[in-house]
Amino acid sequence: MIERTVKQSNSCNLRQRTLVTIIIAFILLIGIILSGALIGPEKLGVNLQLRNIPPSFAHLFGTDWLGRDMLARTFKGLALSFGVGLTAACISTIIALVLSLLSSVNKAMDAVITWLIDLFLSMPHIVILILISFAAGGGFKGVVIGLALTHWPSLTRLLRAEVLQLKNMNYVAVSKSLGKSRLWIARHHILPHLIPQLIVGFVLLFPHAILHEAAITFLGFGLSAEAPAIGIILSESMRYLATGMWWLAFFPGLSLLAMVGIFDLLGRNIRRLIDPFHSQKL
Amino acid sequence: MKQWNKLMILGVVIVLLSILSACSEQDKEPPTATDTKTDELVLAIGGEPDEGFDPTTGWGQYGSPLFQSTLLKYDENFNVQNDLAKDYSVSDDGLEWTIKLRDDVKFSDGEDLTADDVVFTYKTAKKSGSIIDLSNMDRIEMLDSHSVKITLKKPQSTFIYLLTTIGIVPEHAYDDSYNENPIGSGPFQLVQWSKGQQLIVEANPYYYGKKPYFKKLTFLFLSEDAAFAAAKSGEADVVSVPPTFANEDVAGMHLVELESVDNRGIMFPYVPAGEETKDGYPIGNDVTSDTAIRKAINIAVDREALVDGVLEGYGTPAYTVADNLPWWNPETVIKDNNTEKAKQMLEEAGWTENESGVREKDGLKATFTLLYPAGDQIRQSLSIAFADMIKHLGINVETKGASWNELEKLKHSNPVMMGWGSHNPLEIYNLFSSKTRGQGFYNSNYYSNPVVDKYMSKAMHATSQEEANTYWKKAQWDGKTGFSAKGDASWVWLVNLTHLYFVRNDLAIGDQKIQPHGHGWPVTDFIEKWHWKE
Numbered sequence: 001m002i003e004r005t006v007k008q009s010n011s012c013n014l015r016q017r018t019l020v021t022i023i024i025a026f027i028l029l030i031g032i033i034l035s036g037a038l039i040g041p042e043k044l045g046v047n048l049q050l051r052n053i054p055p056s057f058a059h060l061f062g063t064d065w066l067g068r069d070m071l072a073r074t075f076k077g078l079a080l081s082f083g084v085g086l087t088a089a090c091i092s093t094i095i096a097l098v099l100s101l102l103s104s105v106n107k108a109m110d111a112v113i114t115w116l117i118d119l120f121l122s123m124p125h126i127v128i129l130i131l132i133s134f135a136a137g138g139g140f141k142g143v144v145i146g147l148a149l150t151h152w153p154s155l156t157r158l159l160r161a162e163v164l165q166l167k168n169m170n171y172v173a174v175s176k177s178l179g180k181s182r183l184w185i186a187r188h189h190i191l192p193h194l195i196p197q198l199i200v201g202f203v204l205l206f207p208h209a210i211l212h213e214a215a216i217t218f219l220g221f222g223l224s225a226e227a228p229a230i231g232i233i234l235s236e237s238m239r240y241l242a243t244g245m246w247w248l249a250f251f252p253g254l255s256l257l258a259m260v261g262i263f264d265l266l267g268r269n270i271r272r273l274i275d276p277f278h279s280q281k282l
Numbered sequence: 283m284k285q286w287n288k289l290m291i292l293g294v295v296i297v298l299l300s301i302l303s304a305c306s307e308q309d310k311e312p313p314t315a316t317d318t319k320t321d322e323l324v325l326a327i328g329g330e331p332d333e334g335f336d337p338t339t340g341w342g343q344y345g346s347p348l349f350q351s352t353l354l355k356y357d358e359n360f361n362v363q364n365d366l367a368k369d370y371s372v373s374d375d376g377l378e379w380t381i382k383l384r385d386d387v388k389f390s391d392g393e394d395l396t397a398d399d400v401v402f403t404y405k406t407a408k409k410s411g412s413i414i415d416l417s418n419m420d421r422i423e424m425l426d427s428h429s430v431k432i433t434l435k436k437p438q439s440t441f442i443y444l445l446t447t448i449g450i451v452p453e454h455a456y457d458d459s460y461n462e463n464p465i466g467s468g469p470f471q472l473v474q475w476s477k478g479q480q481l482i483v484e485a486n487p488y489y490y491g492k493k494p495y496f497k498k499l500t501f502l503f504l505s506e507d508a509a510f511a512a513a514k515s516g517e518a519d520v521v522s523v524p525p526t527f528a529n530e531d532v533a534g535m536h537l538v539e540l541e542s543v544d545n546r547g548i549m550f551p552y553v554p555a556g557e558e559t560k561d562g563y564p565i566g567n568d569v570t571s572d573t574a575i576r577k578a579i580n581i582a583v584d585r586e587a588l589v590d591g592v593l594e595g596y597g598t599p600a601y602t603v604a605d606n607l608p609w610w611n612p613e614t615v616i617k618d619n620n621t622e623k624a625k626q627m628l629e630e631a632g633w634t635e636n637e638s639g640v641r642e643k644d645g646l647k648a649t650f651t652l653l654y655p656a657g658d659q660i661r662q663s664l665s666i667a668f669a670d671m672i673k674h675l676g677i678n679v680e681t682k683g684a685s686w687n688e689l690e691k692l693k694h695s696n697p698v699m700m701g702w703g704s705h706n707p708l709e710i711y712n713l714f715s716s717k718t719r720g721q722g723f724y725n726s727n728y729y730s731n732p733v734v735d736k737y738m739s740k741a742m743h744a745t746s747q748e749e750a751n752t753y754w755k756k757a758q759w760d761g762k763t764g765f766s767a768k769g770d771a772s773w774v775w776l777v778n779l780t781h782l783y784f785v786r787n788d789l790a791i792g793d794q795k796i797q798p799h800g801h802g803w804p805v806t807d808f809i810e811k812w813h814w815k816e
Contacts, residue, residue, distance in 0.1 A: 048591025
């Protein structure tokens with residue numbers, strides 16, 4: 001019914017359009033990551049003759065104070081951010097899943113986990129992030145651990161509510177009275193219902209993780225200064241803004257925003273596709 | 283949640299920006315000397331001393347003590363001149379130094395400066411355990427109210443440089459808070475020090491030397507960009523800037539370039555790996571302990587390109603730690619940017635290229651990690667450019683920024699981008715003597731050469747400066763060996779930085795001597811000669 005009213009002069013329906021959007025977003029992301037991965041060290045090299053060149057056809061994003069091509073550095077940085085985001089989002093999702101399943105065990109467990117969620121959500125995100133990554137020894141490892149341990153609360157809350165709802169379903173009660181174990185119920189009744197939420201939640205964690213990675217490397221708590229991470233590129237460029245080298249900050253910043261935007265688009269459309277009930281409510 | 287995160291990032295940026303603008307708002311308070319030619323100056327030349335202004339714990343070691351005066355001083359050409367001293371003499375064995383003081387000197391509180399104060403200063407400095415090394419001073423005695431005698435344990439030619447750097451403090455006004463309330467016989471006295479913000483000084487009415495033209499100076503402690511912004515808005519009269527800003531136009535100001543021995547170079551671990559320090563930090567590196575590697579790098583590096591590329595041309599190629607100072611040996615200058623010869627040297631030493639373009643010798647790959655202090659933009663850029671330069675040699679260098687604490691642990695086993703440059707040849711001894719191996723940051727690469735040791739010992743115990751200087755020169759290169767690139771090449775010196783200042787167009791600051799390594803305010807050495815141009 002709804003589909004028929006939405007479908008107007010457009011040749012394809014909402015589902016098809018959603019699919020196309022997902023595919024385009026996916027291709028764009030794969031393109032960014034592949035080009036980042038394919039950029040060899042020779043492209044990132046120093047060229048002291050070509051310092052501080054504004055954007056031109058030879059160097060679309062310009063060059064920095066050591067003559068490094070900003071386009072190559074930016075894409076390398078995006079690929080790096082993607083890697084960090086992927087690892088962190090994966091771990092965060094797993095943590096969220098485990099905690100939400102645990103919260104269904106009994107009331108006491110549920111109270112502990114709700115308390116944990118509230119605890120993490122009540123503190124400024126960037127502060128715990130800095131704290132954890134610093135305590136974990138900084139560097140790539142510290143950033144990933146910090147991001148992974150701080151991005152689970154909101155997804156956990158969502159999954160927990162879902163689990164609570166599922167627990168009271170008739171078929172779960174039937175299974176229970178038929179003598180199925182908790183584990184069996186979790187595997188056969190609850191988990192399958194959680195998967196759509198999980199995938200969408202995973203994709204939507206990505207932009208958060210990436211932005212936070214950029215934020216803490218910008219503040220100097222993250223990766224070492226050689227890594228061409230976007231946050232580092234941005235914080236280094238601050239020193240040169242006073243001399244008018246705007247392209248050092250503008251293009252990398254814009255690219256980061258674009259990548260985060262594409263992820264967001266991807267996540268929303270996947271949700272629309274595999275979890276239409278929830279996406280209607282949002 | 284998502285919106286909130288975007289806001290978060292935005293928030294961080296806004297906070298940073300407001301910090302920056304808060305900094306620059308502070309500079310609006312101090313008076314400016316732009317429109318009217320007043321007798322006040324505003325300087326933003328960095329270098330706020332954390333330890334305060336106590337010469338007995340190191341204040342004034344790199345540049346003028348400003349509040350205090352020293353027994354002797356250098357002129358622009360490194361000739362030793364009398365300052366507080368009227369006359370001095372050294373006994374023939376070089377052990378006894380007799381110094382006669384001027385009898386017309388008063389501290390800024392009006393009290394007379396007498397031999398008591400000199401004795402007190404040197405005794406306090408010796409006890410302080412600071413960077414001032416007076417361990418060779420046996421005793422200091424007062425002969426009469428205006429002359430002192432210093433007795434050394436061993437003759438020490440570098441002792442005279444201590445006399446030019448230790449400012450005399452008043453015994454009657456010296457206490458634990460002296461470093462924040464200095465009283466001395468120098469050209470200026472302290473009015474107010476707001477830590478982290480500014481320092482205000484005014485002329486000392488009792489100063490015995492040439493009266494400074496400027497009666498009041500305000501030193502602003504600003505970050506590099508904030509200082510540059512202060513220059514642009516005309517709020518400061520003298521501003522030190524990094525090379526990045528040097529090519530900018532600042533209305534009403536011109537760029538003053540001061541040559542320096544403020545050098546940057548790479549210290550290479552000199553011994554093979556295996557040993558450990560007392561604290562358990564590893565010593566030595568198998569790749570860089572090979573002389574052929576170090577020599578080849580020294581020859582292959584293009585120092586001019588580093589000066590032009592990283593320092594925007596504001597610097598000079600460096601060949602030793604003491605370029606252009608009286609104890610420097612000009613023969614240490616080598617022809618660099620010679621990749622072919624460097625490759626040949628490596629081939630002869632058995633380092634052959636493997637299929638991935640990296641050289642190998644007996645299964646050992648020619649790779650190492652070059653460390654630099656994180657946050658130092660010039661050292662970082664130099665490191666990256668250097669790594670890129672010698673990649674063609676088949677030597678693979680990874681660069682890594684590290685905090686000073688991490689460097690402390692890693693400096694014995696990894697090459698480090700360092701910086702030195704002092705007006706005292708004692709620095710050469712500290713960097714290259716077998717006796718200072720592993721002491722602080724000095725001889726961290728465990729360099730040792732008995733011939734060099736012998737020359738330096740002769741230089742230290744020489745009785746005249748000329749004699750000492752000939753031995754310092756031989757320690758660098760005597761035709762056969764030495765610590766410079768021609769000899770053992772334990773370092774690759776890269777560049778001497780030119781110290782850059784934006785100075786108001788009608789302000790004359792006169793000739794300066796070759797500037798030492800950062801810290802302090804060497805540019806204020808001859809501040810009593812500064813004046814407005816007519």
